[in-house]
Amino acid sequence: MLLDFIKKYWYRYLTGILTLIVVDLLQLYIPRFIGRVVDHLRSEQPTMGFVTVMVSWIVGIALAIAIMRFFWRYFIIGNARRFEYLARKTLFDKLLSLSPGYFDRTRSGDLMARFTNDLQAVRMALAQGVVMTVDATFMAIMTVLFMGRTVSWKLTWLASIPLPALALVALFFGRIIHNRFMEVQNQFSAVSELTEETISGIRIVKSFAADEKFWEMFRDRSWNNYRAGISLAKVSSVFFPLMIFLASLAHAFALFFGGPMVVRSEVSLGEFIAFNSYLGMLTWPMMALGWVLNVIQSGRASYKRIMQVMKEMPQVEEPKNPVKIDRIETISFVDLTYRYPSSQRDVLKCVSFSIKKGEMVGIVGTVGSGKSTIVKLLAKLYPVERGKIFINDVDINDIASENIRSLIAFVPQESFLFSDQIKKNIAFAQEDIDMERVIECAKLAAVHDEIVKFPEGYDTVVGERGVTLSGGQRQRVTIARALYENKDVLVFDDCLSAVDPETEEKIIDSLRSQFKQKTMIIITHRLKVLRDADLIIVLDNGVIVEKGTHEELMNLDGLYARMFKRQMIEEELEA
Numbered sequence: 001m002l003l004d005f006i007k008k009y010w011y012r013y014l015t016g017i018l019t020l021i022v023v024d025l026l027q028l029y030i031p032r033f034i035g036r037v038v039d040h041l042r043s044e045q046p047t048m049g050f051v052t053v054m055v056s057w058i059v060g061i062a063l064a065i066a067i068m069r070f071f072w073r074y075f076i077i078g079n080a081r082r083f084e085y086l087a088r089k090t091l092f093d094k095l096l097s098l099s100p101g102y103f104d105r106t107r108s109g110d111l112m113a114r115f116t117n118d119l120q121a122v123r124m125a126l127a128q129g130v131v132m133t134v135d136a137t138f139m140a141i142m143t144v145l146f147m148g149r150t151v152s153w154k155l156t157w158l159a160s161i162p163l164p165a166l167a168l169v170a171l172f173f174g175r176i177i178h179n180r181f182m183e184v185q186n187q188f189s190a191v192s193e194l195t196e197e198t199i200s201g202i203r204i205v206k207s208f209a210a211d212e213k214f215w216e217m218f219r220d221r222s223w224n225n226y227r228a229g230i231s232l233a234k235v236s237s238v239f240f241p242l243m244i245f246l247a248s249l250a251h252a253f254a255l256f257f258g259g260p261m262v263v264r265s266e267v268s269l270g271e272f273i274a275f276n277s278y279l280g281m282l283t284w285p286m287m288a289l290g291w292v293l294n295v296i297q298s299g300r301a302s303y304k305r306i307m308q309v310m311k312e313m314p315q316v317e318e319p320k321n322p323v324k325i326d327r328i329e330t331i332s333f334v335d336l337t338y339r340y341p342s343s344q345r346d347v348l349k350c351v352s353f354s355i356k357k358g359e360m361v362g363i364v365g366t367v368g369s370g371k372s373t374i375v376k377l378l379a380k381l382y383p384v385e386r387g388k389i390f391i392n393d394v395d396i397n398d399i400a401s402e403n404i405r406s407l408i409a410f411v412p413q414e415s416f417l418f419s420d421q422i423k424k425n426i427a428f429a430q431e432d433i434d435m436e437r438v439i440e441c442a443k444l445a446a447v448h449d450e451i452v453k454f455p456e457g458y459d460t461v462v463g464e465r466g467v468t469l470s471g472g473q474r475q476r477v478t479i480a481r482a483l484y485e486n487k488d489v490l491v492f493d494d495c496l497s498a499v500d501p502e503t504e505e506k507i508i509d510s511l512r513s514q515f516k517q518k519t520m521i522i523i524t525h526r527l528k529v530l531r532d533a534d535l536i537i538v539l540d541n542g543v544i545v546e547k548g549t550h551e552e553l554m555n556l557d558g559l560y561a562r563m564f565k566r567q568m569i570e571e572e573l574e575a
């Protein structure tokens with residue numbers, strides 16, 4: 001990714017670096033002109049004319065430096081920002097392309113860190129890292145050359161004696177400061193992670209009366225953050241005075257050896273003043289050394305972490321020559337045995353059944369028996385071997401995921417709403433909102449009456465995770481969202497659990513009568529809803545133990561019949 005970027009935008013870096021070098025060179029002329037002014041003022045007949053010319057040069061150079069600084073910043077820092085922008089886009093694109101399996105095993109906090117801290121570290125390496133490297137190397141060489149050639153080589157070497165120590169101290173402390181800085185960052189992340197989780201889970205924290213425990217966790221993490229900050233401050237407060245001391249030592253050496261040279265007229269006073277300015281310029285690259293190495297190292301480590309995500313391949317491979325389907329006429333599962341990539345056991349065993357267009361199929365069973373897995377595999381959210389799932393007799397591996405998902409409306413168990421208006425949540429991912437259709441879908445999902453009671457109606461903005469809506473309202477809004485696009489197959493994965501049984505029945509019945517042509521796959525724990533289903537699949541521990549219509553299964557008097565009777569008794573007791 002970085003190489004491609006540099007190949008494409010190398011000329012910007014080159015322009016920036018060349019401008020930076022010119023700025024550095026120009027900077028070196030200022031002490032020289034000041035020195036010449038001093039020498040001229042000490043000459044027999046100083047004239048204002050000469051001083052004016054020199055001052056004009058100094059002002060001219062300062063102006064040129066100011067203008068050129070803008071350009072190197074624009075080209076180098078701007079380029080690094082451009083890389084950050086492009087890399088962030090590419091990374092986001094990559095995340096969208098990855099299968100859910102990747103997100104099952106990756107913490108979202110970790111992914112967020114790659115979007116924030118890691119990208120920032122790479123940008124720093126590409127901006128400040130590049131600037132400092134060029135600046136420090138070029139400045140150090142050129143300053144030494146200027147000091148030696150324009151003043152005195154002897155004085156240059158003598159005054160430079162403390163400089164290697166300066167570089168060594170900078171390297172040594174640079175590493176410690178970097179490590180402590182990283183620790184501060186980590187501790188800060190721990191505090192913000194806990195704060196964020198506490199805020200989003202505040203209802204659970206309160207209902208479990210866990211305030212005290214969370215308060216203690218927060219106090220400990222905050223304390224660690226404070227301790228890390230203090231330990232960084234301690235090392236910084238030793239580092240900077242030490243650097244200033246060593247830099248002053250170089251000036252003391254210059255004075256000690258240079259003073260007598262001025263007295264002996266080996267070096268003029270003006271040259272000596274210029275020499276001291278150069279020395280000041282030289283200490284900066286030495287100090288920058290430790291810092292720049294760390295910036296580049298962190299940038300490299302972060303770049304590797306970003307590339308780990310970039311190299312990740314979607315688990316579900318897309319067919320090279322996909323078969324295009326426009327409608328879903330039949331769906332068949334043939335002897336499907338399935339194990340999640342991250343799991344050690346089969347969650348589905350020899351599952352076979354077929355669905356025809358317009359049928360309503362219910363999937364029921366014990367908890368964790370594999371009901372959701374069946375529909376997730378149908379939506380191609382996880383890879384499945386060939387010859388197991390067919391749509392219109394075409395293996396789903398030969399159909400593009402996008403094609404399948406454009407025909408199947410899938411309502412998952414967790415109802416997630418975006419922090420946006422209700423109407424936008426329903427007409428999700430659509431540019432133009434068809435309000436009539438939004439209302440029609442909300443009516444079908446039996447949530448319209450409640451939406452219009454909100455002060456802003458369909459314009460109501462739902463809070464983060466839809467906190468202003470009840471669980472049941474959220475579920476019904478997600479159903480309305482699934483209906484909006486008018487797809488061939490509706491899959492409801494236990495998505496009405498927070499709605500009362502009557503409303504669930506009402507919704508299913510009205511959908512059934514409204515969309516006779518639509519195929520419906522309903523996973524539910526409330527068996528009453530499925531009394532009119534064309535087929536009910538009963539799963540237990542990944543195996544289809546029974547299948548048939550409600551009457552057939554009741555006559556069988558097996559697991560389904562037992563579950564149904566129990567629910568009827570429970571309902572009567574509640575009534």
Ligand SMILES: Nc1ncnc2c1ncn2[C@@H]1O[C@H](COP(=O)(O)OP(=O)(O)OP(=O)(O)O)[C@@H](O)[C@H]1O
Nearest residue numbers: 104340342343347366367368369370371372373374
């Ligand atoms: N992404 C996953 N990786 C590994 N194992 C998984 C994954 N998702 C589900 N499982 C496991 O697969 C089994 C079946 O899960 P599934 O969600 O299909 O069951 P379910 O019948 O829908 O359950 P419930 O009624 O509780 O919703 C469970 O044991 C579950 O732990």
